[in-house]
Structures are given as structure tokens and as C-alpha cells.
Amino acid sequence: MKRSIVLTVVAALSQTIAVFAGPEPKQVVAPPPPPPPEFFRPNEFDIGAFATWVDFPNSRNQGGSVHGWGGGMDFTYWFPWKYAGVRFQGTGLSIHSGIGHTSRTVNILGQEEKVSFGGGSVAAGLINADVLLRLPLDDFWPGVHLAPYAFGGFGGILVGSGGEGRTINQTFIVTGPINNPNFSPTTREVTLRGRVRNSIRNNIGTDRVLGRIGGGLEYRFTPNIGIFTEASYVIPNGASNNFVDWNFIGLRYAF
Numbered sequence: 001m002k003r004s005i006v007l008t009v010v011a012a013l014s015q016t017i018a019v020f021a022g023p024e025p026k027q028v029v030a031p032p033p034p035p036p037p038e039f040f041r042p043n044e045f046d047i048g049a050f051a052t053w054v055d056f057p058n059s060r061n062q063g064g065s066v067h068g069w070g071g072g073m074d075f076t077y078w079f080p081w082k083y084a085g086v087r088f089q090g091t092g093l094s095i096h097s098g099i100g101h102t103s104r105t106v107n108i109l110g111q112e113e114k115v116s117f118g119g120g121s122v123a124a125g126l127i128n129a130d131v132l133l134r135l136p137l138d139d140f141w142p143g144v145h146l147a148p149y150a151f152g153g154f155g156g157i158l159v160g161s162g163g164e165g166r167t168i169n170q171t172f173i174v175t176g177p178i179n180n181p182n183f184s185p186t187t188r189e190v191t192l193r194g195r196v197r198n199s200i201r202n203n204i205g206t207d208r209v210l211g212r213i214g215g216g217l218e219y220r221f222t223p224n225i226g227i228f229t230e231a232s233y234v235i236p237n238g239a240s241n242n243f244v245d246w247n248f249i250g251l252r253y254a255f
Helices: 002-021 057-062 199-204
Strands: 045-056 066-078 084-097 102-108 111-117 121-134 146-162 167-176 186-195 208-220 225-236 243-254
Touching: 045 057, 045 084, 045 225, 066 121, 084 146, 121 208, 146 225, 208 243
Parallel strands: none
Antiparallel strands: 045 066, 045 243, 066 084, 084 121, 102 111, 121 146, 146 208, 167 186, 208 225, 225 243
16 A cells, blocks of 8 residues: 555656656757859850950961950850850950061162061951850869860951051162163162061952961959950961960959
């Protein structure tokens, strides 16, 4: 009997302790951290600005070199598949002949004389439409916000007026007639006027359509701001006028 009373009291006390202890504490689960921002995103629209240098390697075979400096802008859209996109790019250039001031021997009324002339410059514009493929390296190495890319497309080169070299206006003292025993030699002044055709027009010619292929590197400091450099081999319609186009000191803003 006493044992039953003791067990009843112990059971009642255990229920009382459970009531006063309250409900069991709930376990709090922290939410997962947000994913890191993408530096190269799908459906991205980019605006870039850059400086440009071009070189016509075939001009060296013609006794000089032709090169140019300038700058431009591009507008790029990356598809929902962020590894491919399309771009429109425009560049303004001042193309120079690197021959410099030189002279040539010409025959003036049977007498050889040296005519001095120099190179010239011509304004030109490049427009291109390209397809691009890129590979963001931070897909494989987080924190390496670098993306090599390749591109190819077509466009045109628009050549301005000028580029024919400077005007020749030189006066020579010529003794003649030459090799004529019936007349005594006489001396006269002969003025030679004209313009020298230099290798700029020889290499570029008139406005032309062109194709090009190339590649570059872009580095992103933030998901919106980056720098890039790229080079392309440009093939205008026509022979012996291919050139190299290097866009450097490029800045890009991505929306």
C-alpha cells in the first residue's frame, strides 16, 4: 500500500515539473548565404570605348610603312546563353604614310634632277558587325573575373579625301638643248608642279567592304566596370591591303 502511494506521488510530481518547464525550445535554422554576384551575365548590354592602332604590313614591301591612330566605341548584347553575343563597333582613324620626306630622280628635258616629296595622311572610318564567343574563367576559378573571347564579322572601311602626299612646286635650272650640234646650249628655268601619289591610296584605295577575325581579353573590377584589349586581322576587298587592328586602353560598362 505504501509503495503504491509513493509511486502515485512520484508520477504526479513528474507531470508537475513538465508543466512548469514549458515547451521544448525550437531549433533556429540560419538561411543560406546569397550566391556571389555574376561578373559576366546573360542578357547583358555593354558599352565600350577604346583607343586604336592599325598597321598595313604589306606597305613595307613598297618602300615605306602605312599606319594609323584613332579611337572608337562598341555596343554589345550577350544572349541568354551568356557565352555568345553580337556587337556593333565603329572606329575613326587618321592613317599616315611612314615614308617621310624623301626625294626621287626625275628626267626634266633630258637633265636628271631630284624632286623632294613626303608622306601624307588621310581620315578613315571602320564599321564592323561581329559575332562573339567568350569564356568567363570565374565559372571555374571563383574570383578570377577574366574572360578571353573570340570574334569574327564583316563591315567596311570608308576613306576620306586627301592622302596623296604634298604638292610639288619646284623650279630647276636646265641646260639645253642636249646632244644637238646645231644649237649652242642654253639655260632656262623649268618649274615642276603636281602632287605625289603615296602608298596610302595604293594600299587602301576607295571605300571597301571587309571581313575580320580576332580575339581579346576582358577583366571585370565589378559586375559593371571592366577593361579590355583586343586585336584583329582585317581583310578588305582587294589585294595587298590587309591590315592589323589593335584596340587597346579599352573601358567597358555592363548593364
